[in-house]
Amino acid sequence: MPMPKLQSETSTPDIQAIKALVADDMRAVDDLIRTSLYSEVSLINQLGHYIVNSGGKRLRPTLLLLVAQHFNYPGEQHINLAAIIEFIHTATLLHDDVVDASRLRRGKETANQRWGNEASVLVGDFVYSRAFQMMVKANSMRILKILSDTTNVIAEGEVMQLLNRHDHETSESRYLEVIRNKTAKLFEAAGKLAAIISERPEDEIEALGTYGRHLGTAFQLVDDALDYAASSKALGKNIGDDLAEGKPTLPLLYAMWHGNESESRIIKAAITNGGLDNIQAIRDVIESTGAIAYTSALANREAELAISALENLEDTAYLRAMQSLARFAVERAY
Numbered sequence: 001m002p003m004p005k006l007q008s009e010t011s012t013p014d015i016q017a018i019k020a021l022v023a024d025d026m027r028a029v030d031d032l033i034r035t036s037l038y039s040e041v042s043l044i045n046q047l048g049h050y051i052v053n054s055g056g057k058r059l060r061p062t063l064l065l066l067v068a069q070h071f072n073y074p075g076e077q078h079i080n081l082a083a084i085i086e087f088i089h090t091a092t093l094l095h096d097d098v099v100d101a102s103r104l105r106r107g108k109e110t111a112n113q114r115w116g117n118e119a120s121v122l123v124g125d126f127v128y129s130r131a132f133q134m135m136v137k138a139n140s141m142r143i144l145k146i147l148s149d150t151t152n153v154i155a156e157g158e159v160m161q162l163l164n165r166h167d168h169e170t171s172e173s174r175y176l177e178v179i180r181n182k183t184a185k186l187f188e189a190a191g192k193l194a195a196i197i198s199e200r201p202e203d204e205i206e207a208l209g210t211y212g213r214h215l216g217t218a219f220q221l222v223d224d225a226l227d228y229a230a231s232s233k234a235l236g237k238n239i240g241d242d243l244a245e246g247k248p249t250l251p252l253l254y255a256m257w258h259g260n261e262s263e264s265r266i267i268k269a270a271i272t273n274g275g276l277d278n279i280q281a282i283r284d285v286i287e288s289t290g291a292i293a294y295t296s297a298l299a300n301r302e303a304e305l306a307i308s309a310l311e312n313l314e315d316t317a318y319l320r321a322m323q324s325l326a327r328f329a330v331e332r333a334y
Contacts, residue, residue: 060082061082061086168267218299221296221302225250252267
């Protein structure tokens with residue numbers, strides 16, 4: 001089940017070429033992350049460094065750095081904010097993996113699998129609180145409000161996702177609301193924060209927030225499609241994890257809505273009960289109903305909306321990289 005691509009592109013953008021534009025800044029972010037993770041409690045050092053250094057895409061801090069460079073931001077606050085964004089994301093991963101009882105992430109054991117649930121939750125709390133300590137350095141109530149509101153919305157999204165679990169009556173709008181809260185909100189914050197510290201006008205700040213929101217939505221839609229369309233090796237986690245956890249993601253819901261009575265019954269039972277007993281039959285229904293193509297088309301639309309949000313900004317190499325980042329989000333295979 002290959003993922004359909006944006007019609008305007010013939011090859012997937014090179015994420016490494018995008019990241020190369022902000023490589024020096026990212027090294028500074030990595031140095032700050034390592035320094036800020038330090039604790040006299042050895043388990044915090046071990047677990048924190050394990051998750052941060054486990055090979056993530058770092059799209060959220062990359063976005064923030066691209067925006068700052070696009071606006072020729074002259075200071076160093078973008079390094080601090082990019083590290084904060086990554087810390088918030090890292091803390092949510094630590095907590096997510098406990099809630100989901102996940103065993104693999106990015107091709108490696110999850111922290112909870114290696115150190116246990118208690119350690120993962122508590123170190124996640126440490127990473128969150130360290131992020132808030134770092135926010136103070138921004139010396140800006142507006143930045144603090146955006147980041148604190150963002151963290152709160154992400155938590156709401158996590159609870160909403162928990163409430164949707166095992167509920168085969170979840171609607172597309174409820175599913176998308178979870179995505180926008182749980183995933184897209186941090187992308188939105190990254191775009192807005194870089195524009196704010198660059199002292200840009202409100203219309204540009206909102207444009208970058210809109211770009212980030214649509215980018216994050218597209219990214220999560222593709223993630224949910226890849227749970228059924230990719231290989232475990234490419235994806236870096238166990239295929240079917242969403243199904244095993246009874247998560248009603250869009251490919252599963254669409255297949256249930258458009259399958260025949262027998263097929264819909266199988267998917268309803270899988271959502272209600274969780275487990276992988278009928279995963280091959282369900283993947284067959286997902287393919288036959290065009291659920292991956294539908295989810296991909298929705299992701300492509302979100303990516304186009306992200307790119308459209310940038311249309312009134314000056315053309316720079318960094319702007320073109322942001323456009324490519326939106327295309328990468330929907331054309332990737334992992």
